[in-house]
Amino acid sequence: MTNQTGVSLKLERTLNAPVDRVFTALTSKAAIAKWFGPSDEMKITVHAWDCKVGGNYRVEFVSPKGDQHIAVGTFREIVPGEKVSYSWAWEGQPPMDTLVTFRVKADGDRTQLTMTHEGFPDQEMCGHHEQGWTGSMERLVRAIA
Amino acid sequence: MDIVFAALSDATRRGMLARLCQGPASIGELGAPYEISKPAVSKHVRVLERAGLLERRRDGRIHRCRMNPQPMQDAGAWIEQTQRFWEDSLGALARYLEDTTPTAADSADDRDPEQHPPNHPTENER
Numbered sequence: 289m290t291n292q293t294g295v296s297l298k299l300e301r302t303l304n305a306p307v308d309r310v311f312t313a314l315t316s317k318a319a320i321a322k323w324f325g326p327s328d329e330m331k332i333t334v335h336a337w338d339c340k341v342g343g344n345y346r347v348e349f350v351s352p353k354g355d356q357h358i359a360v361g362t363f364r365e366i367v368p369g370e371k372v373s374y375s376w377a378w379e380g381q382p383p384m385d386t387l388v389t390f391r392v393k394a395d396g397d398r399t400q401l402t403m404t405h406e407g408f409p410d411q412e413m414c415g416h417h418e419q420g421w422t423g424s425m426e427r428l429v430r431a432i433a
Numbered sequence: 434m435d436i437v438f439a440a441l442s443d444a445t446r447r448g449m450l451a452r453l454c455q456g457p458a459s460i461g462e463l464g465a466p467y468e469i470s471k472p473a474v475s476k477h478v479r480v481l482e483r484a485g486l487l488e489r490r491r492d493g494r495i496h497r498c499r500m501n502p503q504p505m506q507d508a509g510a511w512i513e514q515t516q517r518f519w520e521d522s523l524g525a526l527a528r529y530l531e532d533t534t535p536t537a538a539d540s541a542d543d544r545d546p547e548q549h550p551p552n553h554p555t556e557n558e559r
Contacts, residue, residue: 297519301526304530305531313526313529322525325522401526
Protein backbone atom coordinates (compact mmCIF):
# COMPACT_ATOMS: atom_id res chain seq x y z
CA MET A 289 0.00 0.00 0.00
CA THR A 290 1.25 3.47 -0.73
CA ASN A 291 0.18 6.89 0.36
CA GLN A 292 -0.04 8.32 -3.13
CA THR A 293 -3.26 10.02 -4.03
CA GLY A 294 -5.79 7.59 -5.36
CA VAL A 295 -3.42 4.65 -5.47
CA SER A 296 -4.67 1.84 -3.34
CA LEU A 297 -2.05 -0.76 -4.14
CA LYS A 298 1.46 -0.72 -5.57
CA LEU A 299 3.76 -3.71 -5.95
CA GLU A 300 7.29 -3.78 -7.32
CA ARG A 301 9.24 -6.84 -8.43
CA THR A 302 12.50 -7.59 -10.19
CA LEU A 303 11.91 -10.39 -12.67
CA ASN A 304 14.61 -12.65 -14.03
CA ALA A 305 13.72 -12.17 -17.69
CA PRO A 306 14.18 -9.48 -20.34
CA VAL A 307 11.54 -6.81 -20.84
CA ASP A 308 10.01 -8.21 -24.02
CA ARG A 309 9.43 -11.62 -22.43
CA VAL A 310 7.85 -10.01 -19.38
CA PHE A 311 5.66 -7.82 -21.57
CA THR A 312 4.52 -10.86 -23.54
CA ALA A 313 3.74 -12.68 -20.30
CA LEU A 314 1.63 -9.70 -19.21
CA THR A 315 -0.32 -9.43 -22.43
CA SER A 316 -0.63 -12.79 -24.18
CA LYS A 317 -3.72 -14.86 -23.55
CA ALA A 318 -1.76 -18.11 -23.31
CA ALA A 319 0.63 -16.69 -20.71
CA ILE A 320 -2.09 -15.09 -18.60
CA ALA A 321 -3.68 -18.48 -17.99
CA LYS A 322 -0.34 -19.65 -16.58
CA TRP A 323 0.21 -17.05 -13.87
CA PHE A 324 -2.97 -15.03 -13.26
CA GLY A 325 -4.67 -15.88 -10.02
CA PRO A 326 -4.14 -16.41 -6.35
CA SER A 327 -2.73 -19.94 -6.33
CA ASP A 328 -1.91 -23.09 -8.26
CA GLU A 329 -4.98 -24.82 -6.85
CA MET A 330 -7.18 -22.19 -8.41
CA LYS A 331 -8.72 -23.22 -11.72
CA ILE A 332 -8.31 -20.38 -14.19
CA THR A 333 -10.32 -19.98 -17.37
CA VAL A 334 -9.58 -17.09 -19.69
CA HIS A 335 -12.95 -16.63 -21.38
CA ALA A 336 -11.87 -13.50 -23.22
CA TRP A 337 -8.59 -11.61 -23.56
CA ASP A 338 -8.82 -9.13 -26.39
CA CYS A 339 -5.55 -7.31 -25.76
CA LYS A 340 -6.05 -4.09 -27.69
CA VAL A 341 -7.16 -0.66 -26.52
CA GLY A 342 -10.93 -0.91 -25.98
CA GLY A 343 -10.81 -4.72 -25.99
CA ASN A 344 -12.38 -6.62 -23.12
CA TYR A 345 -11.22 -9.47 -20.95
CA ARG A 346 -13.05 -11.89 -18.69
CA VAL A 347 -11.16 -14.33 -16.50
CA GLU A 348 -12.78 -16.86 -14.22
CA PHE A 349 -11.20 -18.24 -11.04
CA VAL A 350 -12.61 -21.25 -9.24
CA SER A 351 -11.16 -22.30 -5.90
CA PRO A 352 -10.87 -25.97 -4.84
CA LYS A 353 -13.88 -25.33 -2.61
CA GLY A 354 -15.86 -24.21 -5.64
CA ASP A 355 -15.89 -20.48 -4.92
CA GLN A 356 -16.09 -18.64 -8.20
CA HIS A 357 -14.79 -15.15 -8.97
CA ILE A 358 -14.78 -13.52 -12.38
CA ALA A 359 -12.57 -10.54 -13.17
CA VAL A 360 -13.75 -8.33 -16.01
CA GLY A 361 -12.46 -5.18 -17.61
CA THR A 362 -11.35 -3.24 -20.66
CA PHE A 363 -7.85 -2.54 -21.95
CA ARG A 364 -7.14 1.16 -21.62
CA GLU A 365 -3.54 1.63 -22.72
CA ILE A 366 -0.97 -0.61 -24.37
CA VAL A 367 2.58 0.59 -25.03
CA PRO A 368 4.65 -2.44 -26.13
CA GLY A 369 7.71 -2.96 -23.96
CA GLU A 370 6.58 -0.24 -21.55
CA LYS A 371 3.14 -0.46 -20.05
CA VAL A 372 -0.28 -2.03 -20.20
CA SER A 373 -3.32 -0.93 -18.24
CA TYR A 374 -6.86 -2.19 -17.94
CA SER A 375 -9.93 -1.53 -15.86
CA TRP A 376 -10.72 -4.13 -13.24
CA ALA A 377 -13.91 -5.23 -11.53
CA TRP A 378 -15.31 -8.38 -10.00
CA GLU A 379 -18.37 -9.53 -11.93
CA GLY A 380 -21.50 -9.67 -9.84
CA GLN A 381 -20.15 -7.29 -7.21
CA PRO A 382 -21.11 -3.63 -6.99
CA PRO A 383 -19.53 -1.82 -9.95
CA MET A 384 -16.10 -0.53 -8.97
CA ASP A 385 -14.15 0.75 -11.88
CA THR A 386 -10.62 0.28 -10.66
CA LEU A 387 -7.53 0.54 -12.86
CA VAL A 388 -4.65 -1.92 -13.05
CA THR A 389 -1.38 -0.71 -14.60
CA PHE A 390 1.78 -2.70 -15.25
CA ARG A 391 4.99 -0.84 -16.10
CA VAL A 392 8.15 -2.64 -17.19
CA LYS A 393 11.70 -1.29 -17.37
CA ALA A 394 14.89 -3.03 -18.45
CA ASP A 395 17.47 -3.68 -15.74
CA GLY A 396 20.29 -5.41 -17.62
CA ASP A 397 18.93 -8.84 -18.51
CA ARG A 398 16.29 -8.46 -15.88
CA THR A 399 13.12 -6.41 -15.67
CA GLN A 400 11.78 -4.02 -13.08
CA LEU A 401 8.04 -4.50 -12.85
CA THR A 402 5.77 -1.97 -11.16
CA MET A 403 2.15 -2.81 -10.74
CA THR A 404 -0.45 -0.40 -9.42
CA HIS A 405 -4.09 -1.02 -8.71
CA GLU A 406 -5.82 2.32 -8.41
CA GLY A 407 -9.19 2.27 -6.79
CA PHE A 408 -10.65 5.50 -7.98
CA PRO A 409 -9.98 6.64 -11.49
CA ASP A 410 -13.16 8.66 -11.76
CA GLN A 411 -12.78 12.42 -11.63
CA GLU A 412 -15.14 13.36 -8.86
CA MET A 413 -13.70 10.90 -6.41
CA CYS A 414 -10.13 11.82 -7.28
CA GLY A 415 -10.99 15.42 -6.51
CA HIS A 416 -11.97 14.43 -3.00
CA HIS A 417 -9.00 12.24 -2.49
CA GLU A 418 -6.40 13.05 0.07
CA GLN A 419 -3.03 11.62 0.76
CA GLY A 420 -2.75 8.66 2.98
CA TRP A 421 -6.32 7.58 3.08
CA THR A 422 -5.43 3.94 2.63
CA GLY A 423 -3.08 4.01 5.60
CA SER A 424 -5.70 5.75 7.67
CA MET A 425 -8.31 3.28 6.66
CA GLU A 426 -6.07 0.35 7.45
CA ARG A 427 -5.43 1.74 10.90
CA LEU A 428 -9.14 2.21 11.40
CA VAL A 429 -9.93 -1.26 10.18
CA ARG A 430 -7.33 -2.67 12.54
CA ALA A 431 -8.63 -0.58 15.40
CA ILE A 432 -12.11 -1.99 15.05
CA ALA A 433 -11.25 -5.52 14.01
CA MET B 434 -18.59 -0.55 -1.98
CA ASP B 435 -18.13 2.72 -3.93
CA ILE B 436 -20.22 4.59 -1.40
CA VAL B 437 -18.04 3.33 1.46
CA PHE B 438 -14.81 4.36 -0.26
CA ALA B 439 -16.32 7.73 -1.11
CA ALA B 440 -17.32 8.24 2.52
CA LEU B 441 -13.82 7.34 3.64
CA SER B 442 -12.17 9.64 1.12
CA ASP B 443 -12.64 12.70 3.32
CA ALA B 444 -10.29 13.55 6.21
CA THR B 445 -13.04 15.03 8.39
CA ARG B 446 -15.21 11.95 8.02
CA ARG B 447 -12.28 9.67 8.76
CA GLY B 448 -11.64 11.75 11.87
CA MET B 449 -15.28 11.37 12.91
CA LEU B 450 -15.03 7.62 12.47
CA ALA B 451 -11.82 7.53 14.49
CA ARG B 452 -13.72 9.36 17.27
CA LEU B 453 -16.56 6.83 17.04
CA CYS B 454 -14.05 4.00 17.35
CA GLN B 455 -13.66 5.17 20.95
CA GLY B 456 -17.38 4.98 21.59
CA PRO B 457 -20.74 6.61 20.74
CA ALA B 458 -20.94 10.39 20.44
CA SER B 459 -23.48 13.14 19.77
CA ILE B 460 -23.37 15.06 16.51
CA GLY B 461 -22.09 18.08 18.45
CA GLU B 462 -19.23 16.05 19.90
CA LEU B 463 -18.39 14.68 16.46
CA GLY B 464 -18.16 18.16 14.95
CA ALA B 465 -16.37 19.81 17.90
CA PRO B 466 -12.75 19.29 16.70
CA TYR B 467 -13.47 20.89 13.31
CA GLU B 468 -13.96 24.51 12.35
CA ILE B 469 -16.98 23.80 10.20
CA SER B 470 -20.62 24.82 10.37
CA LYS B 471 -23.34 22.70 11.95
CA PRO B 472 -24.95 21.96 8.55
CA ALA B 473 -21.54 20.82 7.27
CA VAL B 474 -21.18 18.48 10.24
CA SER B 475 -24.68 17.13 9.60
CA LYS B 476 -23.80 16.58 5.96
CA HIS B 477 -20.73 14.53 6.86
CA VAL B 478 -22.79 12.51 9.30
CA ARG B 479 -25.39 11.84 6.61
CA VAL B 480 -22.69 10.66 4.18
CA LEU B 481 -21.35 8.24 6.79
CA GLU B 482 -24.89 7.13 7.58
CA ARG B 483 -25.70 6.44 3.92
CA ALA B 484 -22.54 4.39 3.60
CA GLY B 485 -23.75 2.33 6.54
CA LEU B 486 -20.70 3.32 8.60
CA LEU B 487 -22.64 5.27 11.18
CA GLU B 488 -25.88 4.53 13.00
CA ARG B 489 -27.92 7.30 14.54
CA ARG B 490 -30.33 6.97 17.44
CA ARG B 491 -32.50 9.65 18.91
CA ASP B 492 -32.05 10.07 22.61
CA GLY B 493 -34.53 12.78 23.57
CA ARG B 494 -33.35 15.86 21.70
CA ILE B 495 -29.88 14.49 21.09
CA HIS B 496 -28.84 12.27 18.23
CA ARG B 497 -26.43 9.62 19.48
CA CYS B 498 -24.14 8.22 16.83
CA ARG B 499 -22.29 4.98 16.89
CA MET B 500 -20.07 3.24 14.45
CA ASN B 501 -21.05 0.25 12.38
CA PRO B 502 -17.75 -1.43 11.50
CA GLN B 503 -19.16 -3.89 8.96
CA PRO B 504 -18.85 -1.82 5.75
CA MET B 505 -15.31 -0.82 6.67
CA GLN B 506 -14.37 -4.39 7.34
CA ASP B 507 -15.85 -5.29 3.96
CA ALA B 508 -13.84 -2.50 2.30
CA GLY B 509 -10.69 -3.58 4.11
CA ALA B 510 -11.36 -7.17 3.10
CA TRP B 511 -11.75 -6.11 -0.54
CA ILE B 512 -8.38 -4.36 -0.49
CA GLU B 513 -6.69 -7.21 1.35
CA GLN B 514 -8.19 -9.77 -1.01
CA THR B 515 -7.04 -7.78 -4.03
CA GLN B 516 -3.57 -7.27 -2.60
CA ARG B 517 -3.23 -10.99 -1.91
CA PHE B 518 -4.50 -11.74 -5.42
CA TRP B 519 -1.76 -9.62 -7.01
CA GLU B 520 1.02 -10.71 -4.67
CA ASP B 521 0.27 -14.36 -5.41
CA SER B 522 -0.12 -13.66 -9.12
CA LEU B 523 3.20 -11.82 -9.35
CA GLY B 524 4.87 -14.71 -7.52
CA ALA B 525 3.37 -17.06 -10.11
CA LEU B 526 4.52 -14.73 -12.91
CA ALA B 527 8.11 -14.83 -11.59
CA ARG B 528 7.97 -18.64 -11.43
CA TYR B 529 6.43 -18.83 -14.91
CA LEU B 530 9.27 -16.70 -16.32
CA GLU B 531 11.92 -18.76 -14.48
CA ASP B 532 10.40 -22.05 -15.65
CA THR B 533 10.30 -20.99 -19.28
CA THR B 534 13.73 -19.28 -19.27
CA PRO B 535 16.01 -22.18 -20.33
CA THR B 536 14.09 -23.19 -23.45
CA ALA B 537 13.38 -19.61 -24.46
CA ALA B 538 17.04 -18.64 -23.93
CA ASP B 539 18.25 -21.70 -25.84
CA SER B 540 16.06 -21.07 -28.83
CA ALA B 541 17.00 -17.39 -28.76
CA ASP B 542 20.72 -18.36 -28.80
CA ASP B 543 20.11 -20.73 -31.70
CA ARG B 544 18.49 -17.99 -33.70
CA ASP B 545 20.99 -15.29 -32.73
CA PRO B 546 23.69 -14.90 -35.42
CA GLU B 547 25.78 -12.70 -33.08
CA GLN B 548 26.39 -15.57 -30.67
CA HIS B 549 29.81 -17.21 -31.06
CA PRO B 550 30.59 -19.37 -28.03
CA PRO B 551 34.41 -19.89 -27.69
CA ASN B 552 34.30 -23.64 -28.45
CA HIS B 553 31.94 -23.21 -31.37
CA PRO B 554 33.49 -24.26 -34.72
CA THR B 555 34.13 -21.20 -36.89
CA GLU B 556 34.05 -20.92 -40.66
CA ASN B 557 37.90 -21.10 -40.91
CA GLU B 558 38.02 -24.54 -39.28
CA ARG B 559 35.72 -26.11 -41.84
